[in-house]
Amino acid sequence: MSYQVNKKGYYGDFGGAYIPEMLYPNVEELRSQYLSIMQEASFQKEFKDLLRDYVGRPTPLYYAERFSKKYGTKVYLKREDLCHTGAHKVNNTVGQILMAKRLGKDRIIAETGAGQHGVATATVCALMGIKCIVYMGEIDIERQAPNVARMKMLGATVVPAKSGSKTLKDATNEAIRDWINNPVDTHYIIGSVVGPHPYPDMVARFQSVVSEEIKNQLQEKEKRENPDYVVACVGGGSNAAGAFYHYLDIPKVGIIAVEAAGKGIQSGESAATSALGKEGIIHGSKTLLMQSEDGQITEPYSISAGLDYPGVGPMHANLFRSGRGEFISITDDDAMKAGAQLAKLEGIIPAIESSHALAIFEERKFKPDEVIVVNLSGRGDKDLSTYIDYFNL
């Protein structure tokens, strides 16, 4: 049994393409071509060159010595925080902008929550000289002014999503509506392993460079390709999909997905989808999602905007249901503490998303000789005001 996507676009029970007929031609065009385009030698070369020279890959695999000593195990950090634009998101946007060019599209749309994916999309659009429209919830625009300014400076148009709850899920709805209204010239760059097939698989493949590098780097440092565990935070789940990708079908590598418990799983203010979600349809994908009994999608909460999504990618829903992945949820408070601690122990200020993954070591114990890789998905610059408010810095 494989944990990769099957021919019909499903991971076990999850995935598929539950889309209105108006989107069928766009999605079908992509589905029928994405694999062959990605396999073209010229695509591979252009993608790899940009990842190396523009994004700054490979990112280091750093042995966190003082952190390891504190928790009595061997912890490596995969330094996605050192990518251009400050997070792993750009791996996917570089891949998708190349895909869009080969599909002959000259207009790009994207959704964004905190603005990280919006910035990564605006960046590659500037690089390629392609028109870029980013949908962002009206409430998020107010909360994330610096990223809005970055997108504008990069030449993107930021359109406020005013429908529903005016946050990430509504920005995604607006981007989908834009795509319905512009079926011919536009490519939609989804920022996570969510949405209709083939998006979850395509985004996972673009992010899989993370685990490909981990394998090589671990071989060099530890004389083994496989860690005992790979740990990543999960909102939609794109950094996790990248970190897990080449280990999905190697059972001896433990997979740990870390969700945001917010103020506590039972507090009513949480984003721990595996604990609180039920099977359903969101943004064209059958997956686990937070919803009312009546099937209305509910608003999640996390201190970290990147984990604040009511669903989870279908790959992760399957890892959860099948038991292949171990799912842990971390509260706002524990994540903030873990972020502050990494800053002091290792001189690295992590994104609050990544802080969730670092926080598991307080509860989840590992053996001294076990090798744990934590995907440090982003840097904390964008979260400085949240850290300032929380710690009265």
Add this chain to the structure above:
Amino acid sequence: MNRINQTLQQDKKLLSIYFTAGYPDIDDTLPIIKDLEKSGVDFIEIGLPFSDPLADGPTIQKSSTAALKNGMTTQKLFEQVQGIRDSVRIPLIMMGYFNPILQFGVENFCKKCAETGIDGLIIPDLPVEEYHENYQQIFEKYDIRNIFLITPQTAEKRIRFIDSVSKAFIYMVSTASVTGSTSGFSRETRDYFQKVSALNLKNPQIVGFGIKDKETFGQATEYAKGAIIGSAFIKHLNENGTKNISDFIKNIR
């Protein structure tokens, strides 16, 4: 025979009206249905509101958000239409997104439809393949018609597949857009209506999206069997409440 199929046999151009259940007020569902029938409408589409209506423009989105705020649920809607066949004879179709139906249980939903006298469903985000493989038998067991959409971008081969799976009519989306976003039909759009008509499909076509008045109704039904009005009617409700529904309909045909 299913009421939808009976109505489709009538020798006239058919008018269908969409409205969102529970809007403007939670208890407006029944009065609106009765007024629409009295005004001579041929079909009614009752919208089951959803938190994330991907295919809808601002007008229907807002009515859905308001209806949910008013307390509309799947259960509540079925309670409201319980006994409706004592007084209403025209076909009733429910239009809703797949997730609320999935949570209610697809079979349970179809059974409730059959019990209350709902004749068909339009589920924009349930693709025809998924229906054909997993749900068609359930729909047919309860004699519920499922209506599929086609758009100007739908290839002929796919239109023919949709025709083969359909057993009532095909919902022909006029332009590639969300609901409520066009004004008047271009020559190109009317050519598309004609082209689909020339395919001689077994199911008649009813045009939706962009119909709002006598002119657009006439253009839409030049080649098609009928047309559906949604956003324009919701706008009428925004401005007039549930009064003067018959005036709105009289202005269409």
